[in-house]
Amino acid sequence: CDMSALDNLVANTAYLKAQGGDEKELRKRRQSLALPKPGNCVSVRTSVGQDFESLCELQPIGKKLFRNFLSETPEYAVAAEFLDELNDWELAEGAAKDKACTNIINQFCKEGSKSFLSCLTGEALEKCKAVTEKDFEVVMTGKVKEAVREFLKGKPFMEYMLSPFFDKFLQWKQYEKQPITEKYFYEFRTLGKGGFGEVCAVQVKNTGQMYACKKLCKKRLKKKQGEKMALMEKKFLEKVNSPFIVSLAYAFETKSHLCLVMTLMNGGDLKYHIYNIGEKGIEMDRIIYYTAQITTGMLHLHAMDIVYRDMKPENVLLDSQGQCRLSDLGLAIELPPGKTTTQKAGTGAYMAPEVLTETPYRTEVDWWSLGVSIYEMVAGYTPFRGPDAKKEKVDKEEMKRRIINDEPVFEHKNFDPLTKDIILQFLKKKVDERLGCKGDDPRKHEWFKSINFARLEAGVIPPPWLPKPNVVYAKDTGDIAEFSDVKGIEFNDKDEKFFKEFSTGAISIPWQKEMIDTGLFDELNDPHRKESSSRLDLD
Ligand code: ADP
Ligand code: MG
Numbered sequence: 001c002d003m004s005a006l007d008n009l010v011a012n013t014a015y016l017k018a019q020g021g022d023e024k025e026l027r028k029r030r031q032s033l034a035l036p037k038p039g040n041c042v043s044v045r046t047s048v049g050q051d052f053e054s055l056c057e058l059q060p061i062g063k064k065l066f067r068n069f070l071s072e073t074p075e076y077a078v079a080a081e082f083l084d085e086l087n088d089w090e091l092a093e094g095a096a097k098d099k100a101c102t103n104i105i106n107q108f109c110k111e112g113s114k115s116f117l118s119c120l121t122g123e124a125l126e127k128c129k130a131v132t133e134k135d136f137e138v139v140m141t142g143k144v145k146e147a148v149r150e151f152l153k154g155k156p157f158m159e160y161m162l163s164p165f166f167d168k169f170l171q172w173k174q175y176e177k178q179p180i181t182e183k184y185f186y187e188f189r190t191l192g193k194g195g196f197g198e199v200c201a202v203q204v205k206n207t208g209q210m211y212a213c214k215k216l217c218k219k220r221l222k223k224k225q226g227e228k229m230a231l232m233e234k235k236f237l238e239k240v241n242s243p244f245i246v247s248l249a250y251a252f253e254t255k256s257h258l259c260l261v262m263t264l265m266n267g268g269d270l271k272y273h274i275y276n277i278g279e280k281g282i283e284m285d286r287i288i289y290y291t292a293q294i295t296t297g298m299l300h301l302h303a304m305d306i307v308y309r310d311m312k313p314e315n316v317l318l319d320s321q322g323q324c325r326l327s328d329l330g331l332a333i334e335l336p337p338g339k340t341t342t343q344k345a346g347t348g349a350y351m352a353p354e355v356l357t358e359t360p361y362r363t364e365v366d367w368w369s370l371g372v373s374i375y376e377m378v379a380g381y382t383p384f385r386g387p388d389a390k391k392e393k394v395d396k397e398e399m400k401r402r403i404i405n406d407e408p409v410f411e412h413k414n415f416d417p418l419t420k421d422i423i424l425q426f427l428k429k430k431v432d433e434r435l436g437c438k439g440d441d442p443r444k445h446e447w448f449k450s451i452n453f454a455r456l457e458a459g460v461i462p463p464p465w466l467p468k469p470n471v472v473y474a475k476d477t478g479d480i481a482e483f484s485d486v487k488g489i490e491f492n493d494k495d496e497k498f499f500k501e502f503s504t505g506a507i508s509i510p511w512q513k514e515m516i517d518t519g520l521f522d523e524l525n526d527p528h529r530k531e532s533s534s535r536l537d538l539d
């Protein structure tokens with residue numbers, strides 16, 4: 001029998017089984033876990049800072065504990081409930097939206113009502129009492145929402161920081177700082193190959209959470225002088241917080257590797273979906289959905305002055321739900337407002353004319369590459385290579401000439417007028433005529449009219465296509481080439497310093513989300529929990 005096929009089958013089975021989860025096994029593993037004692041959390045009290053948005057809105061455990069605190073005082077509880085209901089209203093559509101609006105007015109804006117917003121004062125109070133269905137949006141999402149948030153930022157926030165709920169938060173923050181090593185994870189099959197090492201599936205032993213782990217060989221990094229790039233990729237991944245960009249949950253080191261533990265995207269990349277499933281190309285409703293998510297992710301990067309520079313279908317990965325995210329920020333660069341670069345970076349067929357001519361550029365290059373990618377998703381080939389890529393080999397110089405001089409042609413039957421229009425607008429050679437570069441918002445293009453972007457970001461629009469749960473959308477393990485040894489590399493103090501700077505352990509927001517999603521948060525907070533007296537080591 002074929003050993004490599006058997007190895008692949010065994011690897012896939014273990015990987016798929018882990019994703020299924022084993023409750024009993026997990027509970028056993030968790031028995032020995034406990035939060036650090038409050039007495040050991042003194043130093044984090046000062047290190048967490050006093051930023052309301054970070055402590056009570058962005059950090060998932062912080063938000064939960066703040067809400068628990070608010071629920072104990074009726075006036076505070078009403079304010080929190082109002083913000084939730086208003087959020088639901090913002091995401092609702094049609095008749096449900098009208099109903100939600102009427103409900104909010106009756107519940108929170110009528111002075112006699114039990115849940116009247118008694119925290120309001122002055123102008124916000126008057127506006128709230130006088131609100132009608134007609135001016136609801138302006139009044140509520142403006143003045144009133146801001147005033148309620150300002151209220152919570154004041155006395156309730158101060159009281160929270162002195163309450164047992166905040167003590168609990170500090171215990172979790174201390175726990176979050178635990179050192180992370182390879183023993184924290186089980187390792188499963190290799191999913192793909194990068195420039196400095198492979199990417200494999202891993203599972204957190206304590207929670208059962210699955211992730212992808214991108215390993216960077218320390219010796220290879222040093223040999224190819226990739227350290228600075230690796231650190232930049234880590235810092236960008238750590239900074240972004242978008243449902244449409246892979247998140248970084250942990251960064252740690254082993255003797256031989258630096259490791260980035262990220263959102264597991266097990267539905268395959270878009271290049272695979274264009275070329276390897278059925279007829280070449282992707283159905284239009286899926287293209288629009290994916291492009292809407294990509295556009296939102298891209299805007300998130302650009303808002304932080306990060307230029308992605310490697311937009312192409314291969315770098316867009318699907319998760320098990322069929323939602324997509326941008327991955328591989330290895331070519332990304334931060335350009336503060338006003339700063340430009342002329343660095344030649346990107347992938348051949350997707351590079352914008354201004355990159356090829358080494359003209360100073362900023363975020364505009366990403367919109368060009370998105371235009372090329374939409375074209376490819378529709379046609380099954382890129383616009384400047386053309387349909388006969390196999391017969392006619394287009395070399396680098398010819399590709400460059402075409403990108404700079406030629407207009408794209410749309411001979412494929414699947415191009416409709418709106419799709420052509422958005423592609424042509426992204427493929428404007430003159431940067432100041434390009435969609436997304438004129439102070440305009442690409443999300444407003446008519447091509448996206450079926451997408452409610454607020455609902456898309458909230459994750460409540462079901463994806464148009466679902467990956468099959470029992471399929472591994474990755475090359476067979478035997479077909480992923482292994483790395484050869486790197487010889488003759490020694491590390492000095494500077495290298496060790498860089499390894500430490502990289503290996504910062506758990507990243508707050510994704511880690512806290514993992515604790516909540518997997519139930520460990522509730523389990524360790526349970527006052528009746530009986531933990532076993534000895535803390536077992538994880539092996
Ligand atoms: P490099 O920057 O070295 O090219 P990538 O980040 O592109 O590395 O990762 C290499 C390969 O690993 C990808 O092409 C993909 O097949 C796989 N991969 C990367 N990230 C993930 C992820 N989050 N989930 C699943 N597979 C991934
Ligand atoms: Mg890559």
Ligand code: MG
Pocket residue numbers: 328329330331
């Ligand atoms: Mg890369």
